[in-house]
Amino acid sequence: MPATERKLILIVIDGLTPSMLEDTLERGAAPSLRLLAEHGRYRRAISTFPSLTPVCLSALATGAHPDVHEIPHLVWYHRGERRLVEYGSSFGAVRAAGTRQSLIDTIYGLNSSHLGRGAVTVYEALEDAGLTAAAINITCYRGRHAHRPTVPFLTRPAHGPSRFFFYNLFESDVTGAPLSVRNRPRGTIDAYAAAVGRWLVTRDGFDFLVFYLSDYDYASHAQGPDAAHAALARCDDAVGTLIEAAGGEDEFLERYAVLLCSDHGQTPVQEVARLQDVFPDAIVTASNRAGMIYTADDPAVLARRLDGNPAVDVVLWRDGDRALARRGGAEGGVEQLDHPDGAARATAALVNPNAGELIVSAAPGWEFADLAGRHHSGGGSHGSLTAGDSEVPMLAVGLDVLPASIIEVMPAVLDHFGVPAPPYARMPAKA
Ligand SMILES: [Zn+2]
Numbered sequence: 001m002p003a004t005e006r007k008l009i010l011i012v013i014d015g016l017t018p019s020m021l022e023d024t025l026e027r028g029a030a031p032s033l034r035l036l037a038e039h040g041r042y043r044r045a046i047s048t049f050p051s052l053t054p055v056c057l058s059a060l061a062t063g064a065h066p067d068v069h070e071i072p073h074l075v076w077y078h079r080g081e082r083r084l085v086e087y088g089s090s091f092g093a094v095r096a097a098g099t100r101q102s103l104i105d106t107i108y109g110l111n112s113s114h115l116g117r118g119a120v121t122v123y124e125a126l127e128d129a130g131l132t133a134a135a136i137n138i139t140c141y142r143g144r145h146a147h148r149p150t151v152p153f154l155t156r157p158a159h160g161p162s163r164f165f166f167y168n169l170f171e172s173d174v175t176g177a178p179l180s181v182r183n184r185p186r187g188t189i190d191a192y193a194a195a196v197g198r199w200l201v202t203r204d205g206f207d208f209l210v211f212y213l214s215d216y217d218y219a220s221h222a223q224g225p226d227a228a229h230a231a232l233a234r235c236d237d238a239v240g241t242l243i244e245a246a247g248g249e250d251e252f253l254e255r256y257a258v259l260l261c262s263d264h265g266q267t268p269v270q271e272v273a274r275l276q277d278v279f280p281d282a283i284v285t286a287s288n289r290a291g292m293i294y295t296a297d298d299p300a301v302l303a304r305r306l307d308g309n310p311a312v313d314v315v316l317w318r319d320g321d322r323a324l325a326r327r328g329g330a331e332g333g334v335e336q337l338d339h340p341d342g343a344a345r346a347t348a349a350l351v352n353p354n355a356g357e358l359i360v361s362a363a364p365g366w367e368f369a370d371l372a373g374r375h376h377s378g379g380g381s382h383g384s385l386t387a388g389d390s391e392v393p394m395l396a397v398g399l400d401v402l403p404a405s406i407i408e409v410m411p412a413v414l415d416h417f418g419v420p421a422p423p424y425a426r427m428p429a430k431a
Pocket residue numbers: 015053217218221382
């Protein structure tokens with residue numbers, strides 16, 4: 001079968017670092033991932049900024065940084081509604097922001113109102129072209145099809161792709177998959193994803209599938225980066241379930257092209273800082289390794305308050321059309337940043353209309369406490385511009401492109417199906 005006629009599966013393993021995948025493959029563990037690596041091409045690619053899941057998954061689904069997709073952080077201040085939006089930094093932070101509101105923001109708001117109107121999702125683009133898209137558990141799911149909730153405490157439909165599965169809350173088809181949230185530390189969410197994936201592959205029920213595995217990030221936050229071997233073994237099993245459902249390795253590779261990546265990396269954290277204490281006169285939204293300050297004061301002046309603060313690597317703000325950075329007590333344009341894709345990622349984060357006036361990227365080893373004071377000290381975290389938080393593994397099987405950034409994934413998918421990418425998208429280089 002010519003490569004272009006193959007269906008395509010995008011596998012996203014949340015929080016998987018390139019080094020963890022590379023070491024695991026070298027050791028010969030993870031047989032299903034090894035099969036893909038043996039038949040594909042691999043590189044390290046770059047995430048977006050802040051390198052936090054809602055921002056990154058939106059970048060994967062829309063092919064854009066936050067200047068276009070407009071999701072700024074895990075937690076942010078909604079200027080229009082004059083309130084905080086909290087997508088789930090921690091259980092404590094969700095309680096502090098209002099549990100019901102946080103659930104509604106995460107389940108509905110992100111897609112129905114926060115995601116930029118100028119952004120096109122991969123599901124919208126493919127299904128408008130007559131293809132069938134499927135999404136399992138990914139929090140950026142905006143599509144054209146209304147799905148009624150399966151649980152009584154939700155009343156409104158969500159609009160996703162035609163095949164849509166979201167943590168048992170929305171299920172376009174009855175698959176018999178087990179309840180997903182029974183025991184997260186033991187991988188029940190990914191077990192749900194695997195069961196739905198098996199059902200879809202068995203029926204050949206899509207042209208494009210996003211197979212999103214979230215449990216690895218959860219384990220890596222607790223155990224630290226490059227230590228969650230059991231969680232990665234479960235991801236490998238989940239991918240193995242798809243291969244098995246296709247009838248074996250040869251049949252799977254014959255039928256499907258695959259892109260496998262993570263959304264962001266992770267780095268170890270030992271120290272916690274409270275940005276709220278530095279800016280008691282402003283609205284601070286902080287979580288993991290990025291923070292934002294919403295203020296009417298001069299951001300250039302406020303940025304100086306963080307001079308000498310060991311928790312801070314870079315402070316960013318805008319002056320008219322210029323994106324500025326303060327680092328080590330010196331101010332300059334973002335062009336001077338030596339982080340991966342530093343200038344482009346910093347600028348796109350600042351141009352987002354939902355971002356704070358100041359954006360703070362944490363120094364190595366540091367995390368910013370969230371609304372409830374929670375953190376992952378002693379474990380792993382992410383969110384900053386640094387390479388460890390920002391690098392992701394990128395593996396392409398049966399495609400003639402290999403994305404260098406997570407924003408090149410969506411145009412790579414469209415290119416595979418011959419569907420034109422939106423004008424803002426950056427095409428990956430042809431191999
Ligand atoms: Zn995370």
